[in-house]
Amino acid sequence: MTTPDKVIEVGAWCLEHGHRTLLKLTGGRFPKKILGMQPVELRTIGRVSGEPRTTMLTSPVFEPDRVVIIASKGGHQDHPGWYKNLAKNPDVEITANGTTMKMTARVAEGDERAELWKKAVAAYRGYASYQRNTDREIPVVVCEPRSS
Numbered sequence: 001m002t003t004p005d006k007v008i009e010v011g012a013w014c015l016e017h018g019h020r021t022l023l024k025l026t027g028g029r030f031p032k033k034i035l036g037m038q039p040v041e042l043r044t045i046g047r048v049s050g051e052p053r054t055t056m057l058t059s060p061v062f063e064p065d066r067v068v069i070i071a072s073k074g075g076h077q078d079h080p081g082w083y084k085n086l087a088k089n090p091d092v093e094i095t096a097n098g099t100t101m102k103m104t105a106r107v108a109e110g111d112e113r114a115e116l117w118k119k120a121v122a123a124y125r126g127y128a129s130y131q132r133n134t135d136r137e138i139p140v141v142v143c144e145p146r147s148s
Helices: 005-025 081-088 110-123 126-133
Strands: 038-045 052-059 061-063 066-070 091-096 099-107 140-145
Touching (some): 110 126
Antiparallel strands (some): 061 066, 091 099, 099 140
């Protein structure tokens, strides 16, 4: 049985805004981890508007030279807006633990994707059920420090 996209959208909205509210109320001190993953704020440039857009996400692989995010949208049939934005403009910023990093995003493919997907599912097994809920291959996005 698949979860309807409308239910996924409502759940995603609640998670996003709940996360932002907790960060605001605690001065950024909470939450430090969500389901064992690093919370991050991703800033992209809107593909249509050209305006900055931010979204709260989690990173199952968070390293100094690599931040991995999963474009699951909870198993929705369509890619998340933030993913569409970075596909058009891969220059992004990621804020975590009060530090903002300028990064370049790319989609992992082949063996790299398989390895990172396995790590993502090990960090949060819900990703596997999200993949079963949709016909699209859920993108694994790798963000690396932007070269000067």
